[in-house]
Amino acid sequence: MTFLSPKTLSPSPFPLLPLKNPNPKPPHFHPHSPAPNTVCQTEYRTERGIEFDIGESFFRQESATARDLGVLAASLHRKFNGSLRVLDAMCGCGIRSLRYLAEAEADFVLANDANDNYRRVILSNMRRVPRVGEEKRWTVTHFDADRVMTEYYLHRDYFDLIDVDSFGSDSSYFRPALNALKWGGLLYVTSTDGYTSGGNRPYHSVASYGAYVCRVPYSNEVGLRMLIGGVVREASVLGYHVTPLFSYYSFHGPVFRVMLRLNHGMLPEKRHYGFIGYCRRCGHSQAFSWDELGGIDCPCDKSNVSGSGSLVVLGPLWTGPLHTTTYITEMLNLAEQWGWISSGMGLDLEKLLKRMIDESDPELPPGYINLDEVAKRAKVNSPPMKTMMSSIHEEGYVASRSHIASNAVKTNCPMAECVRIAKELNGAE
Known part of the structure; x- marks a missing residue:
C-alpha cells in the first residue's frame, strides 16, 4: 500500500511521472479551440x-x-x-x-x-x-x-x-x-x-x-x-x-x-452551508439550516404557503458572505499602490472592490432585491437607488449595492417593508 505524507512535508525532489499515456482519452478541448493541426496566427x-x-x-x-x-x-x-x-x-x-x-x-x-x-x-x-x-x-x-x-x-x-x-x-x-x-x-x-x-x-x-x-x-x-x-x-x-x-x-x-x-x-x-427559500407570492428570501428543513415556511402565510407551492427551496449551497472584508480591502490598497485605479478602466475596478466590501457585511442575507420588482409589487414608479437605500438605512436595516445587478440592493429588510417604503416615497397609500 502506498502511503502519502501530509501536506506539511516538503515537496518530493523527484520529477513527475512520464506524461505519456499508452491509452490516452481524447482531450477536452474548449468549444472555441481551433481544429487540430491548425497553424496559429499571430495577433x-x-x-x-x-x-x-x-x-x-x-x-x-x-x-x-x-x-x-x-x-x-x-x-x-x-x-x-x-x-x-x-x-x-x-x-x-x-x-x-x-x-x-x-x-x-x-x-x-x-x-x-x-x-x-x-x-x-x-x-x-x-x-x-x-x-x-x-x-x-x-x-x-x-x-x-x-x-x-x-x-x-x-x-x-x-x-x-x-x-x-x-x-x-x-x-x-x-x-x-x-x-x-x-x-x-x-x-x-x-x-x-x-x-x-x-x-x-x-x-x-x-x-x-x-x-x-x-x-x-x-x-x-x-x-x-x-x-x-x-x-x-x-x-x-x-x-x-x-x-x-x-x-x-x-x-x-x-x-x-x-x-x-x-x-x-x-x-x-456546517455553518453557511444550507438552503435558501424564496416565496413567489411575497418575494421574501431567507436562509435555512439543515435542522430547519422540516419546518420551512414564509412569514407571509405560515399555514398555507408551503402547500400552495409559492415557496421554493434551493440548496444546499453557500449562504454566508460572498467576500472577506479584510482581504478585499488589502486588494484595493494594493491596486491603489500599483496605480490600477487611476484610469477609466481602473475606476471600474475601484468601484467593484468597494462594492464587494459593502456586500461582505455578515448581516446581509443571500440574494438581492431588484427595485423594479419592488415597484411592481408596490404598483408605483421605481424609486431612485440612493433614496431607497437611504430610507432602508433610516429604518434600521443594512443595505448595499450589488456588484451583480446594477438596479438591485442587498439588504436584510424584508420585501414587504421595501414595498411599504417604496409606496411612501411615491406618496401612495
Whole structure:
C-alpha cells in the first residue's frame, strides 16, 4: 500500500511521472479551440501594459477584470507567505500565467492547456519573462488538467495558487485541485453555466454541484453560491474547509469566478452551508439550516404557503458572505499602490472592490432585491437607488449595492417593508 505524507512535508525532489499515456482519452478541448493541426496566427494584444499574443486561442478581453482580481490576490499571498507557486490549469493563450509571473512575481508557474495547438503561442508569451540566473520560473504542458493536478499531488509537490478557468459547469477538477493545494493556498474556480444557475436545469446542478436550483430573481448570485457550495462539499469530503475571499460575476458569458482559501479542519457545524427559500407570492428570501428543513415556511402565510407551492427551496449551497472584508480591502490598497485605479478602466475596478466590501457585511442575507420588482409589487414608479437605500438605512436595516445587478440592493429588510417604503416615497397609500 502506498502511503502519502501530509501536506506539511516538503515537496518530493523527484520529477513527475512520464506524461505519456499508452491509452490516452481524447482531450477536452474548449468549444472555441481551433481544429487540430491548425497553424496559429499571430495577433498581439496589451493588458495592463503587458503585450502578448493570442494567436487563434480562445480569449476574452472582457475577462481582464477577473485576471486583475487573480493577480492582486496572488500578489498578496506572496507578500504574506513569502512564496508563490502557481498552476494555471487551463491557461488558453497563457496571459494569466504571464501576469502571475510579471505582476504577482510568482516564483514558479506551470502553464497547462489540454490543447497542444496552443503550444507556440503559450511559449511565445512565457518567454517574455526573463530567467533569473539558472532558476526555472515556468513550464508549459498540454495534458488533462485533472491528471496534472493528481500527479503533482502524488509527488507531494503542492501549489500556493491553482487557477482553473474552466468552461460550463465542470466540477470534476474540484477534488484534484484541493489535493494539489498547500494549506492556506488559494483556489480560483470558474463556472460559465448561467443556464443552470438560472434554475433551468435543476438536476444538472445536482449532478455538478450537489445543489438543487430553481428559478429565483437573483439567479446570478445563486450561481456564485452554487459554485462555492460545490467546493465546500468536496473540501468536507477530504476533511478540509474553504473560505471565500471574493466572488465575482461578469455578465459576459456569463462568468462566475470565486477565489477560496483552503483551511485545516471541517467547516464548523456546517455553518453557511444550507438552503435558501424564496416565496413567489411575497418575494421574501431567507436562509435555512439543515435542522430547519422540516419546518420551512414564509412569514407571509405560515399555514398555507408551503402547500400552495409559492415557496421554493434551493440548496444546499453557500449562504454566508460572498467576500472577506479584510482581504478585499488589502486588494484595493494594493491596486491603489500599483496605480490600477487611476484610469477609466481602473475606476471600474475601484468601484467593484468597494462594492464587494459593502456586500461582505455578515448581516446581509443571500440574494438581492431588484427595485423594479419592488415597484411592481408596490404598483408605483421605481424609486431612485440612493433614496431607497437611504430610507432602508433610516429604518434600521443594512443595505448595499450589488456588484451583480446594477438596479438591485442587498439588504436584510424584508420585501414587504421595501414595498411599504417604496409606496411612501411615491406618496401612495
